[in-house]
Every structure is written in C-alpha cells, then in structure tokens.
Amino acid sequence: MPTKPSSVELADTVSDLMNGIAGWLLIGLGTAAFLSGLGGAIQYAGTTGMVVPVVVLLFSFLFLTSGVLVNPRLRRRLDRRHEVSRFGRVQSVDSGVLSESESRVESCTNCGSTMRQGLVRRYREEYTAAGIPLWTLSENCNFYCSSCATEELPGIPPTNPEDDPVSERVVTEVE
Numbered sequence: 001m002p003t004k005p006s007s008v009e010l011a012d013t014v015s016d017l018m019n020g021i022a023g024w025l026l027i028g029l030g031t032a033a034f035l036s037g038l039g040g041a042i043q044y045a046g047t048t049g050m051v052v053p054v055v056v057l058l059f060s061f062l063f064l065t066s067g068v069l070v071n072p073r074l075r076r077r078l079d080r081r082h083e084v085s086r087f088g089r090v091q092s093v094d095s096g097v098l099s100e101s102e103s104r105v106e107s108c109t110n111c112g113s114t115m116r117q118g119l120v121r122r123y124r125e126e127y128t129a130a131g132i133p134l135w136t137l138s139e140n141c142n143f144y145c146s147s148c149a150t151e152e153l154p155g156i157p158p159t160n161p162e163d164d165p166v167s168e169r170v171v172t173e174v175e
C-alpha cells in the first residue's frame, strides 16, 4: 500500500470530521423536526392544518437518513451490519492486514515475535438491533506475523491491503 502524503491524510481526517459534524447536525435537525412535526400532527390531527406537520415529518426523515449516511462513523457501522434478523449479542471476526506504513509495533499472538506487518484478526462482540451494531460490548485484536499467518492459519487467504478496508478501520477507529 503506498503511503499517503501526510497532507492528504490530514485532509481525509478533516473531511471525516466535517462529515461527522454535518452528520450530527443533520441528525439533530432531523430529531427536532421530527418532534415538532409529531407534536403538530397530533395537535392538528384530522384537520387541514395537519399537512404542514406531516411535511415537516417527511423532511425530518430526510435529514435523519442523510445525517446517518454522511457521518463516516455511522456509515462504517452500517457497512459492518449483520443480517437484518440479528438482534442482541452478535460475535464477529474480521481479518485484515497490518501494514508497515501504519508504523505500529505489535507482537505476534502465536510466536510472540515483534512485528510491524502481518495479519490482524479482530474479534468483536456487539449489541445489535436489526443487524445494525448499536454498541460494542467487547473488542480485541490478535496479531499474527507473516510466517505464522501462512503456517498456522492456512484457511486465511493472503489479503491485499488495497482491497481490504479492515486495516484502515483498525487505524481510524482506535481512539
């Protein structure tokens, strides 16, 4: 994976942050619109005055949906969703690549050697509703150096960091 110039990385972080702020603003606006629309709809129920609050309600759904979609963190969460029928605790494992460009030093879970690149397996236990992870109950990562990853875990195909978003998630979600 080519190392991004730091200016691009900074721009990415800033745009993530801006999208996050915009997302939360939209969600706030949507919630406010939803509440006032709902109040109005109840107040004017059955009369022609009900049209305005109903339109407000429709807009609030629009705000809420775009707020979720524009928010990078919520979007990542949606990308990680499970089957719609999943409710409650869901355990999941994803694997990704730790690349040298992340300049992290980890030790291999299997042989204990220090490694700067290799395989990452991330175990998560999340509380989900309709497949969408609401909050993470536990999360831990196992790291495997390149030789252990190929010898001990033959079931895992060698992954290409370019098309595997997990290694990026590892960086972006650690706070």
Ligand SMILES: [Zn+2]
Binding pocket: 108, 109, 110, 111, 112, 113, 144, 145, 146, 147, 148, 149
């Ligand atoms: Zn190892």
